[in-house]
């Protein structure tokens with residue numbers, strides 16, 4: 001997307017992530033003067049030096065008290081060349097879910113390493129999460145270079161280790177001192193051996209190759225807009241590809257085709273629309289389409305099925321339980337679903353997901369929107385899992401298999417229901433009975 | 437590992453790309469539609485300011501050619517500027533939306549005003565309690581607000597779908613993770629949700645959007661000669677009868693404008709020549725002071741916004 005770069009950051013506690021982000025915000029003039037004043041006052045209360053850049057980003061009181069970052073914070077800054085949305089995610093192991101959250105919408109990840117510590121288990125984990133969530137562009141920020149006398153050798157060792165971890169992806173490695181500003185906005189005279197560009201210059205110019213308009217058309221229907229008898233439009237955000245008036249599209253899961261008659265917007269009708277625009281489509285056929293259905297390219301159909309394989313990140317203290325049923329939200333469709341295995345908090349694992357009703361999906365590496373889902377615990381309402389679809393489960397388009405025991409019974413039950421809402425209600429009721 | 441390419445942009449037809457503003461707009465429209473699809477009784481908070489103006493336009497877009505499918509709610513502290521109230525009524529008529537105005541009249545009857553009870557308590561009663569009561573009275577399960585993450589530090593961690601407990605309170609430690617653009621709308625009995633479609637917008641984005649969309653805003657945002665009380669660095673518009681003129685105060689004519697609109701006793705003006713939207717944007721780009729500097733309420737204590745949010749304020 002032109003003019004906008006979404007970034008996430010990852011590093012272990014004390015690597016200097018908050019300092020680095022504070023420095024970037026400060027140096028790019030995004031920090032206004034009165035924020036500087038109030039931060040200065042707060043850092044004097046805490047008794048740590050004249051100005052603590054990490055206070056720009058450590059938002060919540062609890063964090064300020066404990067002195068650690070405990071949640072994802074979003075930051076916005078701009079230079080003359082580009083706008084940035086930065087998800088600041090904590091490095092502490094128990095908060096893997098936050099890193100996954102930040103990475104889920106990011107184009108680029110900044111992996112931070114403390115030069116005095118070298119590559120740690122945490123660093124590997126962060127790199128793995130970022131790549132699992134589909135990030136293909138990296139910045140390796142080797143920080144606190146001032147504490148190792150700006151040693152090229154230290155830097156090259158760390159860079160080498162990361163090359164092995166990351167494999168074949170775009171990566172720009174930088175020797176930094178977030179505290180003193182070396183190589184953050186301008187090249188530092190203390191690293192004459194470093195060719196550059198500086199961190200900010202790199203972020204301003206780096207090309208991220210994701211282009212949604214080059215993928216086959218995908219349009220999950222969000223809402224049917226029906227102000228009167230004359231008008232029936234399908235509102236949604238185009239998840240991938242391009243649509244033109246006159247195109248034939250397939251409605252899934254019914255598999256019926258229709259022609260696009262109008263592309264309606266508030267400004268007037270369009271001839272063509274593309275991802276990620278939010279539009280309203282009118283089709284020429286009176287086919288029954290509702291929220292949760294998908295209109296898509298006839299030539300390149302999506303997968304439709306009840307079962308698939310996914311990498312699931314577990315985000316709830318209550319572990320995943322193959323005997324339980326979860327609400328699965330995928331694009332605009334919510335269904336009841338069971339998992340083939342258990343997972344503990346912050347565990348990532350390959351899971352076979354069995355849903356009560358068919359989903360219209362793509363593999364995550366082909367489409368982040370139609371290839372992703374969240375799992376919701378019906379008892380707490382908490383978002384307990386996040387999944388990336390990696391492939392079709394064997395038995396796709398067939399009856400759900402019975403190896404899941406209790407879950408399979410629930411799946412059966414739910415399939416008899418008339419709608420997603422009924423299915424979820426029926427399953428919850430049965431589940432409660434089973435637990436008693 | 438390959439070195440990142442710093443070459444020119446890939447070759448894609450220019451018409452197939454969206455700029456930053458259109459991307460933010462598409463995201464906000466998506467959020468508004470999710471709310472209408474997933475909740476029974478949504479309501480949109482309408483605070484009359486520039487962010488509310490943008491929200492109204494986005495709501496018109498999201499449901500076009502249908503009408504805006506939820507009412508607007510204004511929690512009126514009774515201390516707003518007269519111009520704001522006139523603008524509010526005019527806008528509601530223009531977009532054809534139902535406008536609910538709610539005031540904590542018990543507190544007003546008890547004489548609640550900032551100079552008497554302090555700004556914190558005044559906001560607590562007239563804004564936070566007023567809001568919670570209004571949401572309860574309307575049995576609203578989802579309340580749309582125009583808050584942005586770039587406004588204040590504790591807002592930077594706010595979710596797009598932000599769950600509140602039965603008392604309308606926010607627990608920053610029990611926030612649901614939000615991945616991709618998948619919004620979890622599930623509520624337990626008694627819980628409600630606050631929704632922030634402008635989460636990813638900055639103040640400059642809002643003004644740029646107002647400019648390209650020609651969205652009407654309250655005229656007080658534009659610079660003109662105004663008679664104000666000058667107290668140190670603060671310019672106070674002596675809106676009567678709310679703003680007491682203290683002994684020693686003198687009225688001066690100053691060219692100024694409001695950077696944010698709140699209650700007249702607690703909102704200051706800034707010296708400015710910006711009398712058009714492009715000039716405002718120019719001023720902001722050069723600005724060295726954030727929009728809330730002159731809103732006295734955020735200065736009460738470190739972390740005061742977070743405290744108010746926990747209690748149920750937006």
Ligand SMILES: Nc1nc2c(ncn2[C@@H]2O[C@H](COP(=O)(O)OP(=O)(O)O)[C@@H](O)[C@H]2O)c(=O)[nH]1
Pocket residue numbers: 011012013014015016017018019020054069091143144145146147176177178179180
């Ligand atoms: N010497 C030195 N210290 C740094 C540098 N960056 C950060 N620090 C210090 O390292 C500590 C941890 O930094 P912080 O930004 O809070 O780390 P976080 O936990 O990753 O957010 C603080 O005391 C910083 O002042 C650096 O480049 N050089």
